Amino acid sequence: MADIIQLLPDHVANQIAAGEVVQRPASVVKELLENSIDAGATSIKLVIKDSGKTLIQVIDNGKGMSATDARLSFERHATSKIRSAEDLFSLNTKGFRGEALASIAAIAHVELKTKQDQDELGTIIEIEGSEIKNQEVTVTPTGTSLCVKHLFFNIPARRNFLKSNNVELRHIVDEFQRVALAHPDLEFLMYHNGSESFNLPKSNYRQRVVNIFGNKTNEKLVPVEEETEVLKISGFVGKPEFAKRTRNEQFFFVNNRFIKSAYLNHAINSAFDGLVKDGSHPSYFLNLTVDPKSIDINIHPTKTEIKFDDEHTLYAILRSAVKHSLGQFNIAPVLDFDRDNNLDTPYNFETKSAPTPTVEVDRSFNPFREDKSLSRSNGSTSSYKKEPAAQWESLYVGLESKGTKTENDFSEVRFESEPENTSLFNGDKQIENKQTTYQLHNKYIISTIKSGMMILDQHRSHQRVLYEGLLKHLTVKESVSQQLLFPLSLEFSTSEMDILTKLKVDLEHTGFVFLSFSEEKIEITGVPVNVPESEVSIILEQLISDVEQEVPDSHFSATDLLAKSMAKSLAIKTGQSLSRFEQEHLVNSLFACKEPTVSPTNKVTFITMSVDDFDKKFI
Numbered sequence: 093m094a095d096i097i098q099l100l101p102d103h104v105a106n107q108i109a110a111g112e113v114v115q116r117p118a119s120v121v122k123e124l125l126e127n128s129i130d131a132g133a134t135s136i137k138l139v140i141k142d143s144g145k146t147l148i149q150v151i152d153n154g155k156g157m158s159a160t161d162a163r164l165s166f167e168r169h170a171t172s173k174i175r176s177a178e179d180l181f182s183l184n185t186k187g188f189r190g191e192a193l194a195s196i197a198a199i200a201h202v203e204l205k206t207k208q209d210q211d212e213l214g215t216i217i218e219i220e221g222s223e224i225k226n227q228e229v230t231v232t233p234t235g236t237s238l239c240v241k242h243l244f245f246n247i248p249a250r251r252n253f254l255k256s257n258n259v260e261l262r263h264i265v266d267e268f269q270r271v272a273l274a275h276p277d278l279e280f281l282m283y284h285n286g287s288e289s290f291n292l293p294k295s296n297y298r299q300r301v302v303n304i305f306g307n308k309t310n311e312k313l314v315p316v317e318e319e320t321e322v323l324k325i326s327g328f329v330g331k332p333e334f335a336k337r338t339r340n341e342q343f344f345f346v347n348n349r350f351i352k353s354a355y356l357n358h359a360i361n362s363a364f365d366g367l368v369k370d371g372s373h374p375s376y377f378l379n380l381t382v383d384p385k386s387i388d389i390n391i392h393p394t395k396t397e398i399k400f401d402d403e404h405t406l407y408a409i410l411r412s413a414v415k416h417s418l419g420q421f422n423i424a425p426v427l428d429f430d431r432d433n434n435l436d437t438p439y440n441f442e443t444k445s446a447p448t449p450t451v452e453v454d455r456s457f458n459p460f461r462e463d464k465s466l467s468r469s470n471g472s473t474s475s476y477k478k479e480p481a482a483q484w485e486s487l488y489v490g491l492e493s494k495g496t497k498t499e500n501d502f503s504e505v506r507f508e509s510e511p512e513n514t515s516l517f518n519g520d521k522q523i524e525n526k527q528t529t530y531q532l533h534n535k536y537i538i539s540t541i542k543s544g545m546m547i548l549d550q551h552r553s554h555q556r557v558l559y560e561g562l563l564k565h566l567t568v569k570e571s572v573s574q575q576l577l578f579p580l581s582l583e584f585s586t587s588e589m590d591i592l593t594k595l596k597v598d599l600e601h602t603g604f605v606f607l608s609f610s611e612e613k614i615e616i617t618g619v620p621v622n623v624p625e626s627e628v629s630i631i632l633e634q635l636i637s638d639v640e641q642e643v644p645d646s647h648f649s650a651t652d653l654l655a656k657s658m659a660k661s662l663a664i665k666t667g668q669s670l671s672r673f674e675q676e677h678l679v680n681s682l683f684a685c686k687e688p689t690v691s692p693t694n695k696v697t698f699i700t701m702s703v704d705d706f707d708k709k710f711i
């Protein structure tokens with residue numbers, strides 16, 4: 093039989109490589125920005141049309157390329173950045189694979205204009221799907237302009253796979269911000285569909301952070317500086333009280349390269365332990381400088397993950413540096429009356445006066461009443477929870493592992509009537525008969541039903557209840573709001589304000605009352621009932637980030653998204669302990685919903701287990 097193995101033609105190999113390097117427009121943006129930085133540019137301009145689907149252009153004032161280099165730059169494994177494998181261990185540039193331009197040119201229409209300072213004239217090259225269409229001499233300023241049009245024009249599947257403009261733009265902005273944060277000493281500009289999105293002059297690091305995330309960021313930042321033999325840290329963490337619901341203000345840079353590291357993120361979280369609320373994420377903008385020899389950035393094709401030689405040491409240094417900064421900041425707190433003092437506890441013991449001892453009084457204690465169980469039931473609620481807990485938990489543990497029955501035949505769910513009784517917490521035996529709900533691990537609510545028992549996820553169930561309520565308000569367009577004593581003023585970046593403006597009317601239908609709505613600021617005088625004032629900014633932040641991640645195309649889905657997002661923010665969290673009344677109320681409200689079986693995001697809200705199921709386990 094004849095030989096059948098052949099070498100792939102270059103354009104096919106390039107297209108395959110492109111699959112790895114170019115996932116979406118944002119990947120092109122990243123590669124081009126990095127090339128400009130590697131070329132020593134001091135000013136870099138990014139121009140985008142239709143979230144990069146129509147055009148991505150990067151113009152820099154770097155060193156440019158000769159005509160031959162310009163041509164070679166599109167060859168695979170063509171790079172000026174490394175010569176030998178050894179160079180891989182002392183990398184000072186962003187790129188080194190020599191794959192980016194070849195890959196991009198394989199799947200788009202590319203126009204390169206470039207000139208070196210010493211040359212009179214520059215070069216223009218046009219390539220479509222790896223095929224050179226034109227190369228000539230041209231007049232162009234020193235530096236490089238790379239224009240990428242019709243991305244994925246020859247891979248319709250990939251093109252169709254792209255997300256909405258909102259989502260793709262969000263990815264581009266993320267890449268742009270990461271690169272701009274890593275290089276405050278360079279000027280960056282970004283334009284989208286003809287209007288300026290960012291104008292970031294050369295500045296110091298604090299100014300760069302503020303220019304990107306808005307003026308309100310300035311007061312949040314706590315400097316972190318540390319220098320040891322193995323690691324230098326500089327940058328900022330956000331004050332604990334500004335911790336956000338989303339993670340989009342968390343940045344690590346290692347040797348000026350943005351990286352993701354769950355491990356180092358954990359180090360920061362542990363430094364903030366006890367200072368931020370559950371579910372909130374502290375902001376950080378931290379630059380780590382290490383010996384290039386001690387890291388391997390080669391383990392991930394898109395290079396956002398790296399491997400450190402000695403992670404444990406880095407973890408410890410990072411954690412203590414952040415703790416130290418937070419401690420310093422707490423020694424001289426700013427005058428801020430809104431501050432939640434609970435957040436400070438670990439660091440200001442010295443200045444704290446001794447707490448006044450509290451005396452626990454059983455208000456219901458009546459020396460003339462004989463029935464002991466009554467006084468006990470009205471007293472500490474925790475005491476009754478503890479006793480049955482062991483029983484219930486052990487019951488649940490046994491069931492959990494064996495795949496619980498998840499199909500929810502709602503018709504089967506019938507509640508037992510709720511017996512009103514006075515000896516509810518009296519004896520273990522009676523509990524299973526009398527108490528209709530029980531909270532497990534502050535996460536699940538267990539309720540008895542005719543056929544056996546039902547286990548509700550408290551967070552998801554409450555989301556469903558809130559969601560349907562909010563949707564009703566939004567569609568009926570009448571809602572109740574509570575007046576704030578003083579107007580609440582919140583600042584947002586321009587892109588955040590764009591989103592809020594679009595949702596203003598819907599927000600009003602949920603109960604928000606706005607006094608003013610200007611370019612960077614909103615003033616709120618009324619909020620929906622049940623929304624605590626302290627949660628307002630978190631809810632709006634969450635909403636903005638949800639909109640950025642999703643696609644509110646029609647009006648209907650914008651309303652839906654708003655209801656979902658607010659339900660998520662406002663719902664009882666896992667970990668929250670609920671009174672018996674609250675538990676029962678939640679169960680009843682859930683089953684008053686139109687679709688009680690799933691959360692607004694289609695996750696199961698409860699499961700049932702029949703006595704038969706139990707019987708089988710006890711064989």
Ligand code: ADP
Nearest residue numbers: 127131165171172187188189190191192193236
């Ligand atoms: P890599 O960056 O990994 O070397 P690329 O495919 O991104 O690979 O680029 C190939 C080469 O093209 C680079 O090594 C560099 O010499 C040259 N090059 C790319 N972009 C620029 C630019 N903006 N200015 C000057 N030279 C560039």
Ligand code: MG
Nearest residue numbers: 123127187192
């Ligand atoms: Mg490159």
